[in-house]
Amino acid sequence: METEGQHAQRTFLLFMLQSYQFVAKTEQVKRVSLFNKDVLDAEWTYMLDPLITPSLVLKKPQILTILQHYTQPMIIHMTASPPTQIIVDAVKDIITIPSSSILPLIPSILKTRKNTFAISGFVLHHEKIYPIIDLQTITALPFFHIQKESL
Amino acid sequence: MNNDMQEIQGAQEETVTLDFIVFSIDNIFYALSTTYVEQIHAYQSITYVPGCYDHMLGVIHLRGEILSVVSLNPLFNNDPQKVKNTSRILLLKLPEIRTGLLVDSVENILTVQKDHVEPVPPSLSNAMQKVASGSCMYKNNQVIILNPETLAHQLLIDTKG
Numbered sequence: 001m002e003t004e005g006q007h008a009q010r011t012f013l014l015f016m017l018q019s020y021q022f023v024a025k026t027e028q029v030k031r032v033s034l035f036n037k038d039v040l041d042a043e044w045t046y047m048l049d050p051l052i053t054p055s056l057v058l059k060k061p062q063i064l065t066i067l068q069h070y071t072q073p074m075i076i077h078m079t080a081s082p083p084t085q086i087i088v089d090a091v092k093d094i095i096t097i098p099s100s101s102i103l104p105l106i107p108s109i110l111k112t113r114k115n116t117f118a119i120s121g122f123v124l125h126h127e128k129i130y131p132i133i134d135l136q137t138i139t140a141l142p143f144f145h146i147q148k149e150s151l
Numbered sequence: 152m153n154n155d156m157q158e159i160q161g162a163q164e165e166t167v168t169l170d171f172i173v174f175s176i177d178n179i180f181y182a183l184s185t186t187y188v189e190q191i192h193a194y195q196s197i198t199y200v201p202g203c204y205d206h207m208l209g210v211i212h213l214r215g216e217i218l219s220v221v222s223l224n225p226l227f228n229n230d231p232q233k234v235k236n237t238s239r240i241l242l243l244k245l246p247e248i249r250t251g252l253l254v255d256s257v258e259n260i261l262t263v264q265k266d267h268v269e270p271v272p273p274s275l276s277n278a279m280q281k282v283a284s285g286s287c288m289y290k291n292n293q294v295i296i297l298n299p300e301t302l303a304h305q306l307l308i309d310t311k312g
Binding site for chain 1: 198199200201202203204206207210211212217218219221247248249250306307309
């Protein structure tokens, strides 16, 4: 007998950060728009690059250099309160995943994570693994926060 | 008769052997007891997981299971490991941590008489000495025998702070 939820599906936003691909739960995303510093109206704006380059300090020169290398900078407007937005390299797709393809963190990852850890699990999609970035945890990392004047 | 038995027992005690998997990374040979090696896999693309210690390369998907993969190079302050045609992923079950280990090649299974195991060479770096328990010879090459307990301990701390 099949139980309810056995065929449950979840949707994720697939986005790029430098050359890496990640996903985020669509429940955490209100909308996505092309990057334009004039539309940065949220109280809090973040960049995720220090996740990839831990030594990175998000000061104006570094931010401008990063943005130059982004494929197609886009803004993820989050459903968080206060209004929060994240600038990413490019938003690639929205993917639908069966619940069985959502996998939790494994002990060896949990035991070797730093305090900048923002991954809540993995999804398997077309033979590839995508780490799930928990956008809510990003907002708890103050050094990912950038100021509009820096753009 | 009793003397004969004692001689046989004595001979058995002298021939206690240890089985190791011998592998290489950057032309250095390492050995780890086969007890701690679950499987050997061909290299497959590793998905980077940000926010982990430097020696955690990421994860792979193997038969429905997500497995982490580590590299020894960051522990030893060596340059990042390059993937080669001969690269393999050893699935290790160490105390406190089960993880894949990226190696340049798997050489052989080596059976060594316990009394042929030499002490840790003093020429090794401090970082290597922390995870070594001895050494032995393989095809005229020195092999560093890894200590599973201290190796696991080093993998579970952020050596880069």
